[in-house]
Amino acid sequence: MHSPRFRVAICGGGVGGLTFAVALSQYPDIIIDVYEAAQSFHEIGAGVGMFTRAFKVLRKLGADVEQHLLQHSSSGWTEEFVPIIKSRKSDQPVGTELFELRSKGHLMRFHRAHFHSVLLSHLPSTCTTHNAKRLKSYTQPTDCSRNSPITLTFTDGSTAMCDILIGADGIKSAVRSCMLRELAESVEPGEKEFVLSCIKPVWSGVTAYRTLVSAEKLRARYPDHRILREHTQYMGKDAYFLAYPIALGKYINFAGFTLQRDLVETVYEADGGTSRPSFKGKANNGWVSELTAEQFVEPFKDLEEDAQCILECVERGTLWAVHTVKTLPSTNFGRVALLGDAAHAMMPFQGSGAGQSIEDAYLLATVLGHKATTLETVPRALAIYDKLRRPFSSDVALRSRLTGQQCTFQVDVPLHELGDAMAKNWEWAWLTELDDALEEAVKLVEDGSSVII
Ligand SMILES: Cc1cc2nc3c(=O)[nH]c(=O)nc-3n(C[C@H](O)[C@H](O)[C@H](O)COP(=O)(O)OP(=O)(O)OC[C@H]3O[C@@H](n4cnc5c(N)ncnc54)[C@H](O)[C@@H]3O)c2cc1C
Numbered sequence: 001m002h003s004p005r006f007r008v009a010i011c012g013g014g015v016g017g018l019t020f021a022v023a024l025s026q027y028p029d030i031i032i033d034v035y036e037a038a039q040s041f042h043e044i045g046a047g048v049g050m051f052t053r054a055f056k057v058l059r060k061l062g063a064d065v066e067q068h069l070l071q072h073s074s075s076g077w078t079e080e081f082v083p084i085i086k087s088r089k090s091d092q093p094v095g096t097e098l099f100e101l102r103s104k105g106h107l108m109r110f111h112r113a114h115f116h117s118v119l120l121s122h123l124p125s126t127c128t129t130h131n132a133k134r135l136k137s138y139t140q141p142t143d144c145s146r147n148s149p150i151t152l153t154f155t156d157g158s159t160a161m162c163d164i165l166i167g168a169d170g171i172k173s174a175v176r177s178c179m180l181r182e183l184a185e186s187v188e189p190g191e192k193e194f195v196l197s198c199i200k201p202v203w204s205g206v207t208a209y210r211t212l213v214s215a216e217k218l219r220a221r222y223p224d225h226r227i228l229r230e231h232t233q234y235m236g237k238d239a240y241f242l243a244y245p246i247a248l249g250k251y252i253n254f255a256g257f258t259l260q261r262d263l264v265e266t267v268y269e270a271d272g273g274t275s276r277p278s279f280k281g282k283a284n285n286g287w288v289s290e291l292t293a294e295q296f297v298e299p300f301k302d303l304e305e306d307a308q309c310i311l312e313c314v315e316r317g318t319l320w321a322v323h324t325v326k327t328l329p330s331t332n333f334g335r336v337a338l339l340g341d342a343a344h345a346m347m348p349f350q351g352s353g354a355g356q357s358i359e360d361a362y363l364l365a366t367v368l369g370h371k372a373t374t375l376e377t378v379p380r381a382l383a384i385y386d387k388l389r390r391p392f393s394s395d396v397a398l399r400s401r402l403t404g405q406q407c408t409f410q411v412d413v414p415l416h417e418l419g420d421a422m423a424k425n426w427e428w429a430w431l432t433e434l435d436d437a438l439e440e441a442v443k444l445v446e447d448g449s450s451v452i453i
Contacts, residue, residue: 099419
């Protein structure tokens with residue numbers, strides 16, 4: 001056993017936090033604690049898709065992790081160009097196929113619970129997990145070059161210590177809130193207000209409808225329905241949905257969306273307010289409501305017949321008010337950094353939010369794990385992470401928003417050119433790799449000079 005180089009606390013055990021913990025397992029001299037607010041580690045009953053760029057990062061976690069993940073995906077690994085999503089013009093009684101998106105490599109699709117359980121089962125022995133630990137706040141020494149620890153305070157009144165704190169605590173991140181308050185104290189007075197304005201997430205004007213449909217039920221009614229075989233987007237003005245088989249064909253993952261451009265960055269009102277249809281679902285919290293089948297299918301009732309066959313099989317579902325995080329002025333301060341949705345929660349239209357948290361996690365583990373990084377140089381390592389990841393994830397967020405507009409015909413592009421426009425905006429997810437950023441990160445860590453910008 002090596003003597004520990006430093007103790008990393010990860011706040012949040014979602015996709016990003018657990019990927020980071022597994023990625024850090026390559027460095028046995030780093031002690032890891034994962035603090036998760038929930039009583040147990042779990043994921044919602046929905047699907048998650050990974051494009052080639054994100055899945056290539058997961059492959060770097062080791063052959064065991066890759067094999068284990070592949071056992072839960074209906075698609076094998078390939079780097080050939082393959083059809084991934086059929087897109088239909090569905091805002092008419094009989095829809096028409098508009099185009100088929102092709103990507104280099106499959107869109108790897110998983111049940112979230114399976115994906116999460118694979119990461120959990122590969123946590124390193126250097127990692128201790130703590131459930132029912134909701135972080136309230138932290139304090140770090142004002143002079144980070146001094147080696148005194150960061151103190152974490154949880155809502156149950158308990159405390160813990162660490163050398164480095166990583167906020168992987170999702171869109172409502174407590175770490176982001178504390179970190180931006182610290183940052184606000186260090187910037188010019190004129191910038192303070194902007195920094196503080198980034199703490200709270202904003203509503204994107206998007207509501208997401210999520211459920212799993214029983215493939216058996218659909219097959220019994222419509223044995224040849226396309227959705228049993230292929231990922232399809234049923235596109236319509238203002239409302240559309242996409243669906244695809246997951247869990248080796250047992251379920252159809254359904255993700256539907258309504259977009260109201262005029263309500264972007266407004267405050268979401270759970271009772272519907274006056275400016276949009278009211279959802280009478282049972283609210284779990286301000287942003288998520290349980291819906292009956294009738295409530296769930298309502299926004300999609302004008303879509304084509306083929307879509308109605310799927311909607312007929314819906315039994316219940318949840319409605320999510322999709323919030324986003326503004327592009328932050330920084331994702332690090334001192335020995336604290338943010339990753340995943342805590343740093344850049346984005347609109348879900350490119351199916352890439354989890355992929356971006358995986359990329360964050362791997363690059364962050366690379367800079368922290370590098371043997372040149374010591375407790376004294378951690379702030380610099382985190383600044384390198386910020387420099388290489390923040391612009392990229394911000395760009396993905398913009399691209400994702402554009403995809404949503406394309407899928408609801410809110411763009412000024414002729415229908416026959418929409419497929420090419422969509423592919424061009426999305427191909428970063430299968431034509432590019434994280435490797436260049438990883439190489440650059442290692443170069444900057446090894447260079448050791450104080451200048452990184
Ligand atoms: C409809 C929809 C479909 C999507 N589909 C896809 C897709 O196909 N592909 C894709 O890549 N992405 C997709 N996304 C985005 C993806 O779900 C998120 O980007 C991803 O889950 C973010 O992971 P995370 O680990 O950063 O945060 P989270 O998954 O939110 O995890 C945060 C964790 O932190 C814990 N936590 C919160 N607060 C605290 C606290 N104070 N203390 C301790 N723990 C705390 C939470 O309990 C949770 O376990 C979709 C999103 C939506 C809304």
